Amino acid sequence: MSEETKVQESAPAETITQEAMDNIVSIKKGDTVTGTIVKIDDNQVFVSLGYKYDGVIPIRELSPVQLENAAEAVQIGQEVEVKVVSIDDEKEKLVLSKRQIDSERAWDELQARFDSGEVFEVTVADVVKGGLVTDIGVRGFIPASMVERHFVEDFSDYKGRTLRVKVKEIDRENNKVILSQKEVLDEEYEQNKQKIMNSLEAGQELEGTVQRLTPFGAFVDIGGIDGLVHVSELSWEHVAHPKDLVSEGQSVRVKVLKVDPEAGKISLSMKAAQPGPWETAAGQFNTGDIVTGTVRRIVTFGAFVEIAPGVEGLVHISQLAHRHVATPHEVVQEGQEVQAKILDFNPAEKRVSLSIKETEEAPAQPEKAERAPRDRDRDRGPKIEKIDNPNVSLSNEGMSFTLAERFGDKLSKLK
Structure with missing residues (x-):
């Protein structure tokens, strides 16, 4: 098979006329040509070039990313620009590459986008370990940490999604392009944040959507920016963990407690937007x-x-x-x-x-037991017999004796 062959650009099928001979052109390996997709198989695509031979693009030459089916990259009737990879005269076939043309153009375009910080759209072609893969003329990779502003545990449903990205890193020599959607979302978030925060006032009630949960509270989207509902502000009842009360994506009503534009923080409360327990209890107790x-x-x-x-x-x-x-x-x-x-x-x-x-019933008081006569007499003190003596004075309080009463006998003897 030669590196160069003569093909007819347009001529009747029967014979090659002089007019057709004038349209004979020379195609060689490495040339760039334009054609139309006329047939798609699982692992290759047929391209009509208007020449004597049709061209074939193997699935590996369709895209810089791995494809399961050629139809993922092109469709019938689509016009494509391709590079001639090889010429097979025996099989009358040109082996073409769309990937090489796309790649050559992509690097210059990606470099310009990187320099300018341009935001552009890409379609997720595959989900791999550690992130997402996209076809941008070359293989573009979006690390898991650069997909969303929040943590994503499972990316299985991201295939086929359209994302808005920026070129985060470009290395042509090592065929490496890193893209980031998170950077785009962060910039948009900051632009909207100040605008929305300036419109908020303490005491204002809003509808929001639970964005993500943490052990200390729930972040609620209130129109493009997040505010924190601390776990203590979720409900009038005790809440051990936010997930016990709310879930991501749930619509909730919140009340603005505090807005701090300098710190970029918004404090929200779900319980403050609900009737207070004392209001409810007023007719209950x-x-x-x-x-x-x-x-x-x-x-x-x-x-x-x-x-x-x-x-x-x-x-x-x-x-x-x-x-x-x-x-x-x-x-x-x-x-x-x-x-x-x-x-x-x-x-x-x-x-x-x-x-x-x-x-509770009050305990019974122990009754005082009736005391025996002997005990009563003991409590009264020594028994005193009645004395008919004008010199002895008795009273309820006790007894008192005069000197004459105590020493009378002795005094009489002295006399």
Whole structure:
């Protein structure tokens, strides 16, 4: 097979006329020609060049990325520019390459896009370990960390998607092009962020979409920028982890708590956009009701018991038990379920006074036993007999003796 052959550009099928001879051109390996796709097989494409021979593009020469079927790269009727790879006179076939032409042009175009920071669209051709592959005339690679602004665990559904990217890194010698969609999204995000933040005010209520979850809260998209709903602001009830209450993609209503343009932070609350527990409790509880609650906090002067989500009442230490209590830990423990009586309920001031001892029967007081007569006499002191003596004075308080009474006999003897 020679490196050069004579082919007819256009002539009747029967014979080569003089007119046809004038259109004879010379094709050699390495030439660039233009043709039309006329047939597509699984592993090759047939191209009509208007010449004596049709051209064939093997699937490996269609694209810089691996294809499962030639139809993924071209379609019938499409005009393509190709390079002649080889000429087979015996089989009357030209082996062509679309990939080489695309690659030569792509490098110059990609370099210009890299220098200018241009944003352009690409289609994901394949999902591989570590990222995505796209055909941009050469093989373009988008690392997993440069696909989205948030972490993506599974890229299996990204094949066929159209992404907007920038050239992050280009190395022609090593045939390496790194693309990034994240950089495009980050720039757009920052542009919109300040605009939206300037329009926000504390107290404003908005509809948002849960973007991602973390152990400390949920990031909610409120029109192109994210605000944080701290885990403590998700609900009036205790939430151990945001995933227990919300999921990514869920629509939620939030209230703006704080906007900090300098730090670029927005604090949001879901619970503040819902009726407060004290509002709900206003028609639910009354003084004198017996309620069941959970001990949430223990302090030196008593225990706080939650009787409804977000509604806590104080059981003063004096109301814990009928007996003397030195410390609340003697009677209750955190997390313990208890019954209590509402002594005072004031939802306007968000205050509830509770009593545990009022739900329990007071212990009976021990009766005083009847004492024996002997015991009674002992308690009265020594028995004193009646004395008919004007010098002796007796009273209820006790007895008193004069000197004459005590020493009278002795004095009489002295006389």
